[in-house]
């Protein structure tokens with residue numbers, strides 16, 4: 208039986224994962240910044256699920272959740288850093304008031320929750336699941352701030368994988384394409400001041416027309432995450448769905464092209480040998 212600590216359980220992937228893990232008999236510490244939003248979720252599972260308040264931008268709250276998890280279940284062996292939201296808009300259009308809060312949740316919140324959890328995970332071993340995105344694989348016009356936040360998640364996760372391997376902790380980076388959660392609805396903000404100059408790369412229309420129509424089935428995504436957490440040999444990177452896969456394929460091909468195209472020029476930068 209595994210014990211999960213999951214952030215952002217009020218809707219979407221976090222909620223579905225918490226319920227799926229509990230339904231199969233695991234123990235779950237389900238957290239949300241508004242704990243009322245998940246108040247009744249734990250009831251059918253007796254003592255196997257507890258609901259706790261956690262705004263991931265509050266490091267002290269993360270430490271309190273970890274302490275309560277230890278008191279209740281003796282610890283946990285799967286941490287899922289799921290809480291997140293996005294900001295669409297060109298880099299020139301965005302303001303610090305718009306993009307900094309997104310980094311606070313997606314990046315610094317993930318860091319602080321992980322730092323709070325590591326003393327426990329280093330004792331038990333286990334798995335850290337970090338929710339990145341297809342947007343964490345390749346950047347694209349109109350999504351730069353969200354790209355940057357999820358690229359940070361990728362870098363932190365790859366470093367953690369190396370640091371934590373000696374403690375029997377592995378890391379899974381989940382990179383979903385578009386899945387039908389609340390994400391394109393309430394979890395994407397558009398920049399307030401859109402500029403005509405960037406109309407061609409605006410994602411406003413994409414957001415409006417795709418919200419509720421995403422091809423990705425979140426329950427199927429959750430099944431893959433459960434399978435990966437159970438598996439001994441799951442890969443570090445898990446692009447989920449055909450869109451994320453094709454982003455990864457295109458990124459690999461263009462990266463390969465770039466490093467090959469100027470190889471002789473770009474490697475000739477060491478001091479001359481005398």
Ligand code: NAP
Nearest residue numbers: 215217218219220262263290291340385386388389390394
């Ligand atoms: P969602 O249904 O909108 O869920 C987002 C969750 O994040 C909500 O529970 C929200 O809680 C929580 N959250 C936001 N700020 C928080 C904070 N400061 N502290 C704690 N929780 C916070 O969307 P989702 O698709 O399940 O998103 C989950 C993760 O998947 C995100 O990291 C997102 O970037 C990633 N993702 C989603 C997709 C997709 O297409 N669905 C694709 C790629 C990546 P509140 O109810 O309090 O707002």
